[in-house]
Amino acid sequence: MDDSKRPETKADDIATLVRLADQATISGERMERVRAVARTEWREKTRRRTRNRMIGWIAASAAVLAMVAILGGVFNRSGQDPLIELALVEGLTGGVTQDSGAGATILTGDGSVPMNAVVETARGAGVALRLPAGHSLRIDGESEVELRTDGSVALLAGTLYLESDSRAPNSPIDVHTPFGTVQEIGTQFELRLQQRGLRIRLREGTVRLDRPDSDYIVEAGTEFNIDSAGKTETRSISTYGGEWDWVSTMTPVPDLRGRSTHTFLTWVVREKGWSLAFNDEDALRAAQAAIVEGRLDQLTPDEALGAVMQASRLEHRLTEGTLVVSGKP
Numbered sequence: 001m002d003d004s005k006r007p008e009t010k011a012d013d014i015a016t017l018v019r020l021a022d023q024a025t026i027s028g029e030r031m032e033r034v035r036a037v038a039r040t041e042w043r044e045k046t047r048r049r050t051r052n053r054m055i056g057w058i059a060a061s062a063a064v065l066a067m068v069a070i071l072g073g074v075f076n077r078s079g080q081d082p083l084i085e086l087a088l089v090e091g092l093t094g095g096v097t098q099d100s101g102a103g104a105t106i107l108t109g110d111g112s113v114p115m116n117a118v119v120e121t122a123r124g125a126g127v128a129l130r131l132p133a134g135h136s137l138r139i140d141g142e143s144e145v146e147l148r149t150d151g152s153v154a155l156l157a158g159t160l161y162l163e164s165d166s167r168a169p170n171s172p173i174d175v176h177t178p179f180g181t182v183q184e185i186g187t188q189f190e191l192r193l194q195q196r197g198l199r200i201r202l203r204e205g206t207v208r209l210d211r212p213d214s215d216y217i218v219e220a221g222t223e224f225n226i227d228s229a230g231k232t233e234t235r236s237i238s239t240y241g242g243e244w245d246w247v248s249t250m251t252p253v254p255d256l257r258g259r260s261t262h263t264f265l266t267w268v269v270r271e272k273g274w275s276l277a278f279n280d281e282d283a284l285r286a287a288q289a290a291i292v293e294g295r296l297d298q299l300t301p302d303e304a305l306g307a308v309m310q311a312s313r314l315e316h317r318l319t320e321g322t323l324v325v326s327g328k329p
Contacts, residue, residue, distance in 0.1 A: 093125055093249065099117060116147065116148070126246065134165030137161070152173060162187070256292045256296070264308050279324060279325065
């Protein structure tokens with residue numbers, strides 16, 4: 001290398017380093033300003049994101065609270081704790097009250113009763129309730145029945161009738177009485193507290209009376225009596241007739257529009273304690289093919305039976321508790 005050129009090269013190198021040093025200083029100042037602006041912008045964006053999240057959270061919470069309030073209004077029309085289930089009124093005659101702890105109120109035909117209430121009926125009155133498990137509970141006049149939150153009921157005075165829901169055979173209900181607990185198994189039965197004892201009458205199925213001293217099994221077609229001394233008496237009874245008429249006086253015929261006449265007949269014979277028979281295969285097929293039209297809830301079961309038979313062009317007769325259906329000649 002030519003030594004004569006080295007000083008010039010070094011001078012050039014120094015000049016370059018000076019320029020780079022100046023540029024580095026300027027870039028550092030600019031970088032600090034950029035960083036300051038970036039920090040300010042970051043803090044602002046963070047505040048905006050936090051504010052938006054808070055607004056979103058508040059809005060979501062308000063929506064949830066509004067939904068809870070709406071659901072509470074829908075499922076808690078009685079003013080009770082929304083966790084307490086309701087028994088629905090299906091039929092009502094005369095004066096009936098319910099008291100769930102806030103004072104007695106009068107029941108209406110489209111009302112409901114919370115499962116922590118006592119239902120009381122006046123003389124000549126009665127009410128039919130659909131319990132949460134699907135069972136039909138009928139309460140006769142001058143009676144007092146407690147509905148309990150565990151799904152059971154207690155007969156405190158008077159008479160009740162309980163019909164298991166055939167669609168829910170695995171949901172038995174216990175009925176508590178001063179003479180023991182009646183445990184039903186797919187049944188239709190009546191309980192009556194009498195002056196000095198308890199009477200159990202069965203239409204269908206089996207019940208067990210559970211007492212501290214012993215258990216008693218009661219079968220269909222049987223009346224079982226027990227008094228305060230523990231003395232028992234059993235006799236055979238009819239599952240239909242005048243003694244059972246009070247059961248169907250307070251319950252409207254269900255809405256079976258669009259269903260077959262056979263479906264209606266199946267309902268009415270269970271309601272009345274009858275059995276069902278067809279005169280021949282033609283009558284059976286006709287009942288399965290005919291369709292129920294129009295509402296029947298303003299009619300008694302007997303009136304509805306006559307109307308449906310006439311519309312279906314079928315005839316019927318009742319022979320010793322059996323409803324025999326035949327075709328018209």
